[in-house]
Amino acid sequence: MSFDALLFLSFGGPEGPEEVRPFLENVTRGRGVPEQRLDAVAEHYHHFGGVSPINRLNREIMAALETELSTRGRHLPIYFGNRNWHPLVEDTVARMADDGIGRALVFATSAWGGYSGCKQYHEDIARAREAVGDRAPELVKLRQFYDHPLFVQANADAVGRAYARLDPAVRDQARLVFTAHSVPLSADEQPGADGQPHWYSRQVAEAARLVAHDADVGTYDVVWQSRSGPPSVPWLEPDICDHLGELHAKDVGAVVVSPIGFVSDHLEVVWDLDNEAEEKAAELGLGFARAATAGTDPRFTRMIADLVDEHLESQPARKLSTLPSAGCTTNGAPCAPGCC
Numbered sequence: 313m314s315f316d317a318l319l320f321l322s323f324g325g326p327e328g329p330e331e332v333r334p335f336l337e338n339v340t341r342g343r344g345v346p347e348q349r350l351d352a353v354a355e356h357y358h359h360f361g362g363v364s365p366i367n368r369l370n371r372e373i374m375a376a377l378e379t380e381l382s383t384r385g386r387h388l389p390i391y392f393g394n395r396n397w398h399p400l401v402e403d404t405v406a407r408m409a410d411d412g413i414g415r416a417l418v419f420a421t422s423a424w425g426g427y428s429g430c431k432q433y434h435e436d437i438a439r440a441r442e443a444v445g446d447r448a449p450e451l452v453k454l455r456q457f458y459d460h461p462l463f464v465q466a467n468a469d470a471v472g473r474a475y476a477r478l479d480p481a482v483r484d485q486a487r488l489v490f491t492a493h494s495v496p497l498s499a500d501e502q503p504g505a506d507g508q509p510h511w512y513s514r515q516v517a518e519a520a521r522l523v524a525h526d527a528d529v530g531t532y533d534v535v536w537q538s539r540s541g542p543p544s545v546p547w548l549e550p551d552i553c554d555h556l557g558e559l560h561a562k563d564v565g566a567v568v569v570s571p572i573g574f575v576s577d578h579l580e581v582v583w584d585l586d587n588e589a590e591e592k593a594a595e596l597g598l599g600f601a602r603a604a605t606a607g608t609d610p611r612f613t614r615m616i617a618d619l620v621d622e623h624l625e626s627q628p629a630r631k632l633s634t635l636p637s638a639g640c641t642t643n644g645a646p647c648a649p650g651c652c
């Protein structure tokens with residue numbers, strides 16, 4: 313089967329102050345996120361002039377990927393489309409049809425299974441194709457990559473570099489803390505490709521285990537961040553900031569925080585971690601070093617190109633966990649019955 317293009321599919325983010333509110337309305341439409349939470353999150357974006365880093369970072373990854381693919385002799389034009397903000401995936405898929413693209417691979421910028429990390433990207437693909445109609449290209453999404461060796465190595469090296477930045481006086485006893493976006497417990501309880509619940513949180517736990525092993529760190533925690541939704545609805549816990557308090561109470565002197573849940577320095581990383589969590593650590597007198605995200609590491613670009621090669625050449629999946637990697641379906645079909 314031949315492919316004419318690669319669609320780089322992401323979350324999207326505002327690129328100016330007047331775009332913040334309409335972006336947030338798109339993200340939370342019909343999801344019962346309280347107005348006060350939206351006001352607070354809008355404020356986070358306004359700290360950065362209303363510009364999310366996500367589009368710039370994605371454009372950097374795409375530029376590097378273009379070079380990597382052509383070095384490998386793969387001449388696939390890359391198209392950029394987002395779920396929640398411009399360039400919107402509906403518009404991008406229409407442009408692909410105009411350009412005569414008949415079939416494209418899709419790389420979604422989430423490593424994970426589950427509703428937000430996988431199924432919602434399938435929905436984006438199906439919605440965009442429906443909007444375009446009969447001319448819509450066939451769209452084949454690449455698989456989840458939470459345990460890809462290059463993703464694991466990029467994160468493990470970043471953890472090592474973060475340890476090296478800590479004061480040598482506390483470095484040896486610093487606790488490694490992995491963090492990922494929290495989701496409602498009801499979402500995490502849905503079965504995954506193996507029919508078992510907690511698909512997302514089990515993949516996060518596997519990625520954390522693999523990265524800690526590669527970084528040669530024996531003890532670590534997995535916590536959650538950026539919870540949204542009303543307080544009456546239970547989400548994955550503990551929250552990173554509460555956890556810093558717990559570690560302090562246990563006489564831990566420093567932390568290395570690895571934002572394993574995010575592929576690049578999204579707003580949740582540069583605000584919720586680099587401002588909120590770092591401030592909390594400072595209040596507690598905890599040493600704090602935030603590990604880099606994988607996105608800018610050349611291994612991340614190579615990983616995407618490897619996923620393309622793997623698909624086009626029907627190679628066995630390079631993966632380190634025995635948990636399956638689903639997510640590879642055509643035209644937005646679900647991964648498995650009842651799965652994302």
Ligand SMILES: CC1=C(CCC(=O)O)c2cc3nc(cc4[nH]c(cc5[nH]c(cc1n2)c(C)c5CCC(=O)O)c(CCC(=O)O)c4C)C(CCC(=O)O)=C3C
Nearest residue numbers: 323325339343353364366421422428429493495540578579
């Ligand atoms: C699992 C997961 C990922 C990782 C997988 C992936 O990467 O896809 C992720 C990524 C992201 N989440 C992002 C931003 C937001 N997420 C929100 C809200 C929500 N996220 C959720 C989950 C996830 N989110 C959920 C269950 C909600 C509740 C509402 C709903 O059910 O949809 C809200 C609403 C306001 C609020 O925070 O309450 C915003 C603004 C950005 C862009 C940041 C930037 O601009 O750099 C990125 C990459």
Ligand SMILES: [Fe+2]
Nearest residue numbers: 430639647652
């Ligand atoms: Fe899935």
